Amino acid sequence: MSGPQPIDTEPSLRRRTALASSDARLRANLVRASGTLGSRKAAAFGALDDPEGLRHQARAIRHRVLARLPEVLEALADRVEAAGGRVHWASTAADAADAVVAVARSHGARLAVKSKSMASEEIGLNAALEHAGVEVVETDLGEWIVQVAEETPSHIIVPAIHRDRAQIARTLSTVAGRPLADDPQELAAFARDQLRRRFLEADIGISGVNFGVADTGTLVLVSNEGNGRMVTSMPPVHVALMGMERVVQTWAELEVMLALLPRAATGQAITSYVSLITGPAGRLEEGPEELHLVILDNGRSDILGSEFAEALACIRCGACLNACPVYRQVGGHAYGWVYPGPIGAVLTPLLQSSKSAQQLPQASSLCAACWEACPVGIPLQDLLLGLRRRSAAGAGAGARLAWEAWSRLWSRPATYQASLRAASVADRAAGSPASLPGHLDRWSAGRDLPTAEGPTFRQLWDQGRI
Amino acid sequence: MTGTAVLFPTCVVDGVRPQVGVATVRLLRARGFRVELARSTTCCGQPAWNAGQVDAAARVARTTLAGLEEAGGDVVVVPAGSCATMIRRFWPELFRLAGEPGAAERAEALGQRVRELSELLAGLPAGLPAAGAAPGQADRGPGQAASAGPVVYHRSCHMLRELGIAEAPEQVLDGAGVERVANPTAGTCCGFGGLFAVKLPEASVAMADHVLDGCVASGAATVVGCDASCLLQLEGRARRRRLPLAFRHLAEVLAPE
Numbered sequence: 152m153s154g155p156q157p158i159d160t161e162p163s164l165r166r167r168t169a170l171a172s173s174d175a176r177l178r179a180n181l182v183r184a185s186g187t188l189g190s191r192k193a194a195a196f197g198a199l200d201d202p203e204g205l206r207h208q209a210r211a212i213r214h215r216v217l218a219r220l221p222e223v224l225e226a227l228a229d230r231v232e233a234a235g236g237r238v239h240w241a242s243t244a245a246d247a248a249d250a251v252v253a254v255a256r257s258h259g260a261r262l263a264v265k266s267k268s269m270a271s272e273e274i275g276l277n278a279a280l281e282h283a284g285v286e287v288v289e290t291d292l293g294e295w296i297v298q299v300a301e302e303t304p305s306h307i308i309v310p311a312i313h314r315d316r317a318q319i320a321r322t323l324s325t326v327a328g329r330p331l332a333d334d335p336q337e338l339a340a341f342a343r344d345q346l347r348r349r350f351l352e353a354d355i356g357i358s359g360v361n362f363g364v365a366d367t368g369t370l371v372l373v374s375n376e377g378n379g380r381m382v383t384s385m386p387p388v389h390v391a392l393m394g395m396e397r398v399v400q401t402w403a404e405l406e407v408m409l410a411l412l413p414r415a416a417t418g419q420a421i422t423s424y425v426s427l428i429t430g431p432a433g434r435l436e437e438g439p440e441e442l443h444l445v446i447l448d449n450g451r452s453d454i455l456g457s458e459f460a461e462a463l464a465c466i467r468c469g470a471c472l473n474a475c476p477v478y479r480q481v482g483g484h485a486y487g488w489v490y491p492g493p494i495g496a497v498l499t500p501l502l503q504s505s506k507s508a509q510q511l512p513q514a515s516s517l518c519a520a521c522w523e524a525c526p527v528g529i530p531l532q533d534l535l536l537g538l539r540r541r542s543a544a545g546a547g548a549g550a551r552l553a554w555e556a557w558s559r560l561w562s563r564p565a566t567y568q569a570s571l572r573a574a575s576v577a578d579r580a581a582g583s584p585a586s587l588p589g590h591l592d593r594w595s596a597g598r599d600l601p602t603a604e605g606p607t608f609r610q611l612w613d614q615g616r617i
Numbered sequence: 618m619t620g621t622a623v624l625f626p627t628c629v630v631d632g633v634r635p636q637v638g639v640a641t642v643r644l645l646r647a648r649g650f651r652v653e654l655a656r657s658t659t660c661c662g663q664p665a666w667n668a669g670q671v672d673a674a675a676r677v678a679r680t681t682l683a684g685l686e687e688a689g690g691d692v693v694v695v696p697a698g699s700c701a702t703m704i705r706r707f708w709p710e711l712f713r714l715a716g717e718p719g720a721a722e723r724a725e726a727l728g729q730r731v732r733e734l735s736e737l738l739a740g741l742p743a744g745l746p747a748a749g750a751a752p753g754q755a756d757r758g759p760g761q762a763a764s765a766g767p768v769v770y771h772r773s774c775h776m777l778r779e780l781g782i783a784e785a786p787e788q789v790l791d792g793a794g795v796e797r798v799a800n801p802t803a804g805t806c807c808g809f810g811g812l813f814a815v816k817l818p819e820a821s822v823a824m825a826d827h828v829l830d831g832c833v834a835s836g837a838a839t840v841v842g843c844d845a846s847c848l849l850q851l852e853g854r855a856r857r858r859r860l861p862l863a864f865r866h867l868a869e870v871l872a873p874e
Contacts, residue, residue, distance in 0.1 A: 169819035516810025518774035539669030558673035597822035598853030
């Protein structure tokens with residue numbers, strides 16, 4: 152299959168979240184891991200002199216770049232080419248996948264090693280390469296685990312966050328053909344042994360890009376496992392895939408973003424590896440002879456011109472996922488597509504037109520923990536509300552009429568009072584317009600209804616009983 | 618600060634938890650306010666706003682805006698963080714989106730006088746002792762059986778993050794001598810979220826369970842909050858699980874008998 156994977160439409164969002172919510176082990180794994188990441192982040196930011204100042208600075212940088220994105224991208228592309236790299240502009244997911252496949256084919260590649268790239272998930276790259284006869288091996292440990300398990304990542308930076316160590320040991324044992332202990336050291340050693348060989352055999356290395364620096368054409372990758380560096384230095388060809396918004400103009404701007412990203416993602420002041428790649432290897436250097444940069448639009452230009460442009464300020468740290476009380480109970484797969492959590496609930500309906508994608512902004516209680524967690528201050532809850540408005544405007548007449556009927560009843564004090572008195576306490580308790588059916592059952596399946604308190608507050612007041 | 622406090626009871630208190638309104642009135646009177654009811658109000662429109670239904674939300678909010686303006690008063694008191702948020706944070710945007718810039722300006726002006734209950738109380742001189750006075754009896758409110766043990770405060774999200782009211786409720790409880798324990802899941806959403814609770818009920822219940830497990834672990838006997846809606850969510854789930862927890866609005870804990 153080439154092109155992007157469609158959003159998982161069946162079962163529905165409710166069924167997917169219900170299924171995930173019923174998995175106690177999944178929920179325990181998520182709460183534990185996201186809690187750890189959240190508290191590490193809090194500690195890392197707490198250690199800064201002026202975390203809010205840094206956040207404001209980063210937000211200003213992102214906005215400045217987005218305001219003149221085409222220009223910044225042109226500058227980046229010019230500098231990458233000046234440094235000896237090749238730039239491919241991809242309007243669609245399929246264009247991007249085709250560009251990577253074409254590079255692989257031109258080298259007769261049989262094996263590609265990849266470091267983590269959510270953009271590659273977005274364009275369905277692994278499937279496209281495999282369709283073209285290229286074996287793809289994920290080399291980020293978490294990403295490799297989900298690949299071996301034939302799953303998809305459930306988190307932007309921690310792909311296997313939904314699995315605990317025993318589950319991982321079981322999966323890797325099937326690869327090993329022998330039982331492996333659920334000991335992180337042993338499992339990592341096994342993975343290292345398996346992956347090292349593949350780095351040496353690979354014909355092509357594929358990476359994402361955390362930031363492109365326009366001033367020098369430098370591609371920046373942060374990682375903790377060293378796989379990113381091997382992917383970008385051992386095979387003779389390096390293809391970097393970058394969402395078009397992932398750029399800064401200057402190194403000074405990069406410095407701010409690099410201070411934020413690891414702190415927000417994992418609570419680290421800096422990751423173990425920060426790779427700065429400017430062009431292919433020189434004649435006297437070791438490294439890839441060819442560097443290709445694929446710049447992915449795939450709907451981003453449309454977002455840029457819309458009321459949802461702030462979503463493009465995202466630096467993919469995953470902090471909003473860790474903070475989100477919905478994500479923490481249902482995990483990433485319940486969102487049905489590549490990007491989960493609050494940022495996924497915003498990006499997915501913007502990048503995918505399917506009806507199912509448009510449901511995702513409902514996967515939020517609008518608690519704004521995402522906004523609080525976001526290192527660049529994206530008001531995700533406002534964007535979710537905006538997307539709900541967009542859906543409502545395009546929704547069928549049924550819902551609109553029901554809301555209109557409710558609003559007519561509740562816009563006159565007399566009819567509002569009459570409706571409160573007429574409604575059973577159960578209807579009132581559901582906190583929902585009585586004209587929207589089915590809500591009571593959905594409430595009472597897991598929760599008791601409040602006991603009746605008798606007259607309404609206004610009746611008590613009018614009776615002089617207060 | 619004293620004077621006339623206009624009470625916006627909110628639809629949830631009006632229809633489902635009138636005793637929260639009663640307690641709010643008693644509490645405000647005990648703190649020296651003359652209390653008036655904003656009679657011509659209905660709902661803040663938040664259910665429709667959160668559903669993306671701007672016209673329906675504006676239609677309802679318009680009524681309540683006019684009702685609150687008409688009621689006057691020195692301060693408008695809302696015993697619900699979420700409804701106070703709707704008025705102060707979202708009404709101006711709502712009316713602008715509905716093509717009513719005049720109403721948006723009126724909402725901004727009104728918003729200056731709108732206070733969530735604990736926010737108002739925290740700005741006042743130390744209050745009267747809580748109902749029952751002695752620690753351990755602090756949760757004895759109107760019409761409720763006494764239950765021994767400390768309270769744990771649940772921070773509701775809108776008021777915490779959109780209005781930035783974080784410490785005020787705890788300060789007010791502590792100032793009144795209510796025995797209180799720390800909440801291990803402070804700041805985590807209860808899973809209500811208005812229609813979210815019925816759109817994705819299983820996720821909503823899982824979220825409630827996470828918060829409730831924290832409340833049980835805290836050792837508290839009573840969960841106190843500033844939003845009746847969040848409390849309905851937590852209480853509904855706790856009852857289904859037969860958890861030994863009582864649920865009280867801040868006003869019910871603090872109001873004199």
